[in-house]
Amino acid sequence: MIDPHVxxxxxxxxxxxxxxxxxxxxxxxxxxxxxxxKRTAQQAYDEIRARQKAxxxxxxxxxxxxxxxxxxxxxQRELAELMSAAGAMSDEVKAADARAAGLSAELNQAWLSVSxxxxxxxxxxxxxxFVVVSTHGQPRxxxxxxxxxxxxxxxxxxxxxxDVERAAKVxxxxxxxxxxxGALLELALLNLAIAQATKHGFIPVVPPVIVNPQAMEGTGxxxxxxxxxxxxxxxxxxxxxxxxxxxxxMHSQEIIDAGHLPxxxxxxxxxxxxxxxxxGKDTRGIIRVHQFDKVEMFVFxxxxxxxxxxxxxxxxxxxxxxxxEIPYRVIDVATGDLGASxxxxxxxEAWIPTQETYREVTSTSNTTQFQARRLGIRTKIDGATxxxxxxxxxxxxxxxxxxxxxxxxxxPDGSVEVPKALRPYLGLDLLPVRP
RNA sequence: GGAGGGAUGGCCGAGCGGCCGAAGGCGACGGUCUUGAAAACCGUUGAGGCGGUACCCCCGUCUCCGUGGGUUCAAAUCCCACUCCCUCCGCCA
Numbered sequence: 358m359i360d361p362h363v364x365x366x367x368x369x370x371x372x373x374x375x376x377x378x379x380x381x382x383x384x385x386x387x388x389x390x391x392x393x394x395k396r397t398a399q400q401a402y403d404e405i406r407a408r409q410k411a412x413x414x415x416x417x418x419x420x421x422x423x424x425x426x427x428x429x430x431x432x433q434r435e436l437a438e439l440m441s442a443a444g445a446m447s448d449e450v451k452a453a454d455a456r457a458a459g460l461s462a463e464l465n466q467a468w469l470s471v472s473x474x475x476x477x478x479x480x481x482x483x484x485x486x487f488v489v490v491s492t493h494g495q496p497r498x499x500x501x502x503x504x505x506x507x508x509x510x511x512x513x514x515x516x517x518x519x520d521v522e523r524a525a526k527v528x529x530x531x532x533x534x535x536x537x538x539g540a541l542l543e544l545a546l547l548n549l550a551i552a553q554a555t556k557h558g559f560i561p562v563v564p565p566v567i568v569n570p571q572a573m574e575g576t577g578x579x580x581x582x583x584x585x586x587x588x589x590x591x592x593x594x595x596x597x598x599x600x601x602x603x604x605x606x607m608h609s610q611e612i613i614d615a616g617h618l619p620x621x622x623x624x625x626x627x628x629x630x631x632x633x634x635x636x637g638k639d640t641r642g643i644i645r646v647h648q649f650d651k652v653e654m655f656v657f658x659x660x661x662x663x664x665x666x667x668x669x670x671x672x673x674x675x676x677x678x679x680x681x682e683i684p685y686r687v688i689d690v691a692t693g694d695l696g697a698s699x700x701x702x703x704x705x706e707a708w709i710p711t712q713e714t715y716r717e718v719t720s721t722s723n724t725t726q727f728q729a730r731r732l733g734i735r736t737k738i739d740g741a742t743x744x745x746x747x748x749x750x751x752x753x754x755x756x757x758x759x760x761x762x763x764x765x766x767x768x769p770d771g772s773v774e775v776p777k778a779l780r781p782y783l784g785l786d787l788l789p790v791r792p
Numbered sequence: 793g794g795a796g797g798g799a800u801g802g803c804c805g806a807g808c809g810g811c812c813g814a815a816g817g818c819g820a821c822g823g824u825c826u827u828g829a830a831a832a833c834c835g836u837u838g839a840g841g842c843g844g845u846a847c848c849c850c851c852g853u854c855u856c857c858g859u860g861g862g863u864u865c866a867a868a869u870c871c872c873a874c875u876c877c878c879u880c881c882g883c884c885a
Contacts, residue, residue: 400842403854410854413866417810443865461841612802612839735839741848742839 358468358730364388374474377481377692388467395460402453409446415439470580473727475692476701486691487704493675494684496708497765504769508711509760510642513539515771517791518763519643530640531632531647533756538788542762543650543755545782547625550652550753552782553677554623559654562624564603567594572606575732577698577724584633600624601749604655609732612742619658619666623752626651643756644716652752657734660726663746667723670750671703674719677752680778683761684708686715698724707761718757721750763788 363370368385375382416439423432480488499506513519518539524532535543551561573579573595578586587596597603604624613620628651639645654673658666671687678685690702699722706715729735729744736745766774773788780786 396842399854403842406855407853409865414810416865420810440865445865447865614802 358727359471359474360726360730361392361468363474364392370474371471375472377475377479378472378695379483379693380472384467384471388464388471391460391464391467395457395464398453398457398460402450402457405446405453406450409443409450412439412443412446416443469574469731472580472695472697473577473700473724475695476723478689479695479701480689480691481693482691483693484691486693487688488691490687490689490703492684492686493679494682494708496684496710499710502769506710506764507767507771508642509644509763512763512767512771512773513642513759515790516763516773516788518542518788519759521643529647531645533643533646535759537791538785539759541783541785542759542788545779546753546755546758547650547652548782549680549779550677551623551625553673553680554652554654554752557621557673559621559623562600562604562607562622564600564607564624564626566597566600566603566626566629567592568597568602568606569594571609571732572602573597575609576602576605576728577696577731578602580697582696585631587629587631596629597626598630599628599749600626600651600653601655604653604749605728605734605747606732608657608734611734613657613734613736613745615659615736615738618736618745619656619662622655624653624655626653628754642760644760646756649754649756651754654721654750654752656748657729657745658748659736659738660743660746663723663725663748666746666748667701667703667721670721670748671705674705674721674750674752678705678707678718680776681758681762682776683765685718690720696722698722698727700725700727707757708765709761710764716757716761718754718761719751721748723748 359371364385368389371385371388372382375384416436419432419436419439423429423436426432480486497506507515510519510521516539517537518535520534520536521532524534555561567589570579570593573586578598582598585598589595601624603626604622607622608620627648629648630646632645632647635645643649654670656666656670675685675687685705685707688704688706690699690704695702702720702722704717705719707718708714709716724747726744726746728747734745734747735742737743762776763773766776768774768787771790775783775786775788
């Protein structure tokens with residue numbers, strides 16, 4: 358949700374944002390019409406309701422009088438007149454109320470379909486129009502080392518770490534078993550990530566992964582992204598695609614003490630994604646799966662601080678990549694690829710040797726006040742209550758991080774060297790090939 | 793799954809159908825006192841919409857007492873449904 362005042366004061370900002378996103382800007386005119394109609398109806402209701410209340414207020418005392426002096430016909434008549442006038446007004450009030458409520462619901466519905474106003478710095482365009490911000494680390498030259506890199510699935514099988522065939526038997530395509538060192542690797546990554554986050558003051562959280570429609574709607578995942586959401590129809594609830602959802606909704610309808618901001622959480626949760634519309638993409642291995650675990654940072658802060666916090670989240674993501682000694686680049690995601698709630702988004706893409714390209718492993722978004730408005734999360738600044746800003750950033754999405762780790766640190770025989778920082782958490786310097 | 797109890801402002805907690813956006817307390821904020829602080833005393837203190845020509849202030853008005861319906865001239869208060877929480881019993885990670 359966007360500040361409704363923008364609609365009245367500067368509707369061109371909304372049109373401009375929609376255009377940059379490649380979305381239909383005619384929604385702005387619909388909103389303006391609905392906004393005017395709703396306010397008019399609301400004023401009509403307020404006015405008639407005020408008259409009704411004034412009238413009703415007179416009835417009580419008059420009834421008292423009538424009881425004390427039952428023979429006074431003037432009082433009786435006056436009372437009867439008031440009652441019938443108020444009775445007639447009652448229907449009018451109900452009608453006016455229904456009109457205003459209907460328009461208000463319609464307006465809200467329209468607002469929900471509007472994506473966040475993009476940051477003017479976000480590059481305009483589609484998925485491929487990102488801007489490379491920086492590149493870090495040096496991809497290995499496997500030719501120079503004298504061997505051909507194996508892909509993560511082959512490595513995973515050699516190590517006894519990844520089993521997709523049996524997962525297909527049990528669950529279908531895009532599922533996997535992590536076994537042996539694969540399972541240990543996930544746990545080690547989890548602990549390393551949580552250790553880094555808590556070191557920086559994040560509060561660790563294990564959130565629920567089944568949420569109600571308000572949480573899903575509030576975080577902006579029931580719009581264009583709805584296709585990718587698993588719905589539990591019997592329960593009218595959803596499986597989350599990221600811990601961002603429960604972490605954001607955790608403080609919905611609350612006023613957070615300004616002294617507690619920035620409020621930083623690091624959540625660990627399973628994530629569920631239908632991956633509808635991605636048939637044929639990344640079908641090999643565990644790059645694109647229906648279920649995975651992820652360590653996610655989530656921050657509540659002020660709008661003024663949001664941009665600086667976004668940079669910090671990116672820096673923490675980079676710190677994690679650096680720790681794991683994986684080459685990567687940072688991209689500024691283009692407007693058409695932001696999703697409904699983000700104003701600006703940076704992705705970290707890890708170098709994947711066998712694909713000879715960079716692939717997304719983490720992502721951080723500044724959703725400004727978009728989610729906070731929908732979820733009713735506010736704070737008090739100088740006596741005024743105002744929506745907070747929310748931001749999120751991936752610290753470690755397990756399957757993709759494991760892919761990057763295996764491929765980048767592999768040895769000629771298929772064993773994998775463990776980055777130093779991970780060794781204490783794993784208890785191994787090398788993932789050995791299974792005999 | 794069965795039985796009972798509850799949901800009110802930042803928190804606790806009262807509330808007869810009209811005088812209730814709501815007593816009282818706590819907390820917070822401002823002030824008096826004090827070298828400073830504490831204590832004591834005085835005062836202020838919910839959110840949101842719309843309008844009064846503009847952000848804040850101020851004024852008016854409407855909405856909000858778990859959610860949604862209903863009864864009534866009038867609902868925090870009466871009725872119905874739902875959700876959540878608590879206690880007890882049963883079942884079970």
